Amino acid sequence: MRELTGEARARESLRRQNRALAELVATRTELVSAMLHELRTPLASTLAMVEMLPADTGDAQLDEALELIARNVRRIAGVTEQIATISGMENGTLPISRKDFDLAALLSKHGFAVESMETFAGDRDRLNQVFARLVEAVRALGGAGRMTASTDGDHWRIALPLPPDLVTDRLFTGANATALMFARAVVGRHGGTVGVESASLVVSLPRSARPPGSADPAP
Structure with missing residues (x-):
């Protein structure tokens, strides 16, 4: 009882x-x-x-x-x-598209060393904005040495190295802060996360999951 x-x-x-x-x-x-x-x-x-x-x-x-x-x-x-x-x-008032695209090619364009990736289902344009802004923000802090994208179980681990003495997302202020907020909002809508771990800013994206609550764009 x-x-x-x-x-x-x-x-x-x-x-x-x-x-x-x-x-x-x-x-x-x-x-x-x-x-x-x-x-x-x-x-x-x-x-x-x-x-x-x-x-x-x-x-x-x-x-x-x-x-x-x-x-x-x-x-x-x-x-x-x-x-x-x-x-x-x-x-959730702004739509996230759900289309297959080559995430590896997108990341390579922004300077990441990428493992072979299967097709990813999501919003290519929004994610392109995310990685462009994150790379710019981390480089402004003096980081982003060798950026990598690799498999981590059922997720992709996309890492942007931070300066060794500056390993916290509290570093992100001003324009950098909005880049981080935007990344968390977009990646979160794809079922992923953005955070600091092992001296890197890490974006984690599901390898096969589709964006929760999203709909295919109108033809």
Whole structure:
């Protein structure tokens, strides 16, 4: 009887924790959506005005100031779109395609030493973006010596070496942080993971599993 009571309490505790987690995720999703909505409207009008600015006003200081304003507004717009993409990937509102493609060829293009790979089913364009951005981010940290892709049981282990004294994903800040967030969102939708292990940033992708909850793209 005591064992049954303990199991019931454990199940109820787990249900409460799951409800709390679901509420937290929903709150975060709603907050991000609301913030993006508030940002996009003024950004759109500001970008339109930036495009109307003269290239040369005849005042060197004013020209420099206007160029700086335009550059920063475009940067804010770019970051906003990145956040929107990451959020859409995480909450499933952005589609992931499910088509067979040559993952080995894609990785080789980005400089990985690759074992022979079977055809992979997933979103080639999104994964191409992931690896392009991760390679750039890791190289900016001084890493990515010999990048490899090899089999690890039922997964592919795709490794980007980090500098030996910098082996944590807390290194990823600014633009590098968004690259890591984007990678985790896209790879997660493919049933994989992204993390730091054995002095490398490692992407793990299932060898045969198809992206969970995705649908084939319309012909």
